Amino acid sequence: MGSEHHLAEPKRMEMDEHIQGILWTEKEIADRVAELGSDISKDFQDCSPPLVIIGVATGAFLFLADIVRKITLPVMVDFIKVSSYGSGMESNGSPQICNDVKIDIKDKHVIVIEDIVDTGHTLSCLISHLEEKGASSVSVCTLLDKPARRTVVMKIHRGKFYRGFECPDNFVVGYGMDYAELYRNLPYIGILKPEIYE
Numbered sequence: 001m002g003s004e005h006h007l008a009e010p011k012r013m014e015m016d017e018h019i020q021g022i023l024w025t026e027k028e029i030a031d032r033v034a035e036l037g038s039d040i041s042k043d044f045q046d047c048s049p050p051l052v053i054i055g056v057a058t059g060a061f062l063f064l065a066d067i068v069r070k071i072t073l074p075v076m077v078d079f080i081k082v083s084s085y086g087s088g089m090e091s092n093g094s095p096q097i098c099n100d101v102k103i104d105i106k107d108k109h110v111i112v113i114e115d116i117v118d119t120g121h122t123l124s125c126l127i128s129h130l131e132e133k134g135a136s137s138v139s140v141c142t143l144l145d146k147p148a149r150r151t152v153v154m155k156i157h158r159g160k161f162y163r164g165f166e167c168p169d170n171f172v173v174g175y176g177m178d179y180a181e182l183y184r185n186l187p188y189i190g191i192l193k194p195e196i197y198e
């Protein structure tokens with residue numbers, strides 16, 4: 001099996017054909033993630049350890065996996081899952097927590113790792129939820145930010161806001177982000193062709 005290197009790479013081609021354009025390559029993402037990890041490591045070096053890193057499932061799984069390896073402080077890792085009862089393309093403003101964190105975050109510094117902030121509903125809800133659990137601070141680190149679509153002002157009371165890239169107002173997939181649960185394994189972030197979802 002392994003020696004038959006003349007075989008064409010399966011499947012990737014088909015997914016690539018659904019992408020209208022690449023916004024950030026694998027290398028560009030890796031470089032930016034390393035910078036964010038280094039910023040977080042500097043900003044929290046004097047805080048009492050460990051930091052609690054909470055990924056918003058499922059979209060942030062790759063970003064979380066990569067960024068924790070660029071943070072040089074002790075960390076605990078957990079995930080939280082939110083359902084937004086939207087169309088699948090956007091949230092409708094009433095996010096519900098369907099899988100809560102298991103780690104006790106009381107008196108700990110928390111960083112929420114998110115794939116993309118769009119309207120802001122999901123993160124606003126998560127920030128309040130985690131603050132109510134008694135975290136010392138709740139910060140947000142989102143890989144992408146679509147400020148053009150923000151309808152809710154995210155109030156970060158005792159934390160910081162990190163973002164990887166400003167995203168244009170297009171529907172994007174790859175590097176963890178999906179459409180109908182597909183495309184998460186693309187190594188880059190690209191704009192999905194509208195004919196795929198229209």
Ligand code: 5GP
Binds near residue numbers: 091118122172173177
């Ligand atoms: P918000 O509550 O900020 O409107 O929604 C954030 C969530 O909507 C993200 O976590 C993501 O799941 C989804 N979302 C928003 N824009 C996009 C996009 O361009 N692509 C994908 N795959 N998901 C998106």
Ligand code: MG
Binds near residue numbers: 060
């Ligand atoms: Mg998400």
